[in-house]
Structures are given as structure tokens and as C-alpha cells.
Amino acid sequence: MADETVVTEAAPVEAAAEVQAQAQAPAPSYGGFRGRDDRGPRETDGVEKVVHINRCAKVVKGGRRFSFSALVVSGDAKGKVGCGFGKANEVSDAIKKATEASRKNMFNIVLKDSTIPHEVTGAHGGGFILLKPATPGTGIIAGGGARAVLEAAGVKDVIGKSLGSSNHANVVRATLAALTALRPADEILRARGKEIKERKAL
Secondary structure (H helix, E strand, O other): OHHHHHHHHOOHHHHHHHHHHHHHOOOOOOOOOOOHHHHOOOOOOOEEEEEEEEEEEEEEOOEEEEEEEEEEEEEOOOOEEEEEEEEEOOHHHHHHHHHHHHHHOOEEOOOEOOEOOOOEEEEEOOEEEEEEEOOOOOOEEOOHHHHHHHHHHOOOOEEEEEOOOOOHHHHHHHHHHHHHOOOOHHHHHHHOOOOOOOOOOO
């Protein structure tokens, strides 16, 4: 080819520079459908987790048209979490929309060290979840969308049980509703008209 002929007849310095430039050029990627690489880890200032991706097929005269919807949970692992939903004709675009929506909907929750301050329940649609505080070292005993929400929020020790629908969107929103209902101990005592007593070591 013409390019190879030029490289062969060029001066040694120019040939070495061209070979080095070719070595530094990124290799082309093949295989998989577009947007698959966007599901990997991203360099962000928080935590992003893709909970579920759904594919919808619309039958038209020429065949089928596919569209995708993504459910993403975002958080800073320090007591701030939110979820978002996005739809597009490509997976990457759907995830991008869902991520932007989740970051707009983030809110603060109450934590006690590495767990939650008290037992709480949350419901949304057919989803119903129960969360209980756990001792350090227990880990997150929950699965599916609930685990994604708890990890993004920064909860490290908790016991969770889904008692309703297994729909990902309902489980995620039920978990967020439960975390929203958390209150610190001093606020609960103040509402009951009781004084906060300091505990003394024996």
C-alpha cells in the first residue's frame, strides 16, 4: 500500500516517530452492541449503580424497533442517595438520562455510624421492605435494588427483607421511602417530650 511504501523509504527518525504514533493510537473495539461499555465503572465523585435495564420491542412494517429503559441509583456513600429512570433508543443514552435524573433527585438520610438508627418499613406501589439495624461486621443482608440503594447511601451494616413485589422500580422506591422515614434518637425523644440523658460508663 502507499502508506507502507512511505514508511519504508522514510528517514530513520521519521520512521521511528511514525511507528511510535501508531503504537500510541487506541485499538479499535469490535463486538457487542453500542452502549455496552457504558455499563462499566465510571470516574465520578460518587457511586452509580445500574439496577435494571429493560428492552422494549415495537413491531412495525419493516420489522422490530427496540428501545431501552434504565433504572439507576446514585449516591455519595455518605448519607446521600437518589434514583432515576431514563428511556432511549440506545442503552448508553438511557443510562445517561437515568444517571442525570438520579443525581437531581438525591436527598440526605439519617445514619448512625455504619447502620441505620432504628427499624423502619417502606412501601411504594406493590413493593414493601423492612430494614433493621445491625451490628458492625454484619454487612448488607439485602438483594436486588435494595442492596444498590443501601450501598449508594453508605449503609454498611443492615438487615433487609422484601415483603412485597419483586419489581425493581417498586423495590428501589420502597427502600428510598424507608430511608426517608429514618429519624435520629434525639428528635424522637424531643417529640415525645422526654429529656436526652447521657449514658455513663460503668
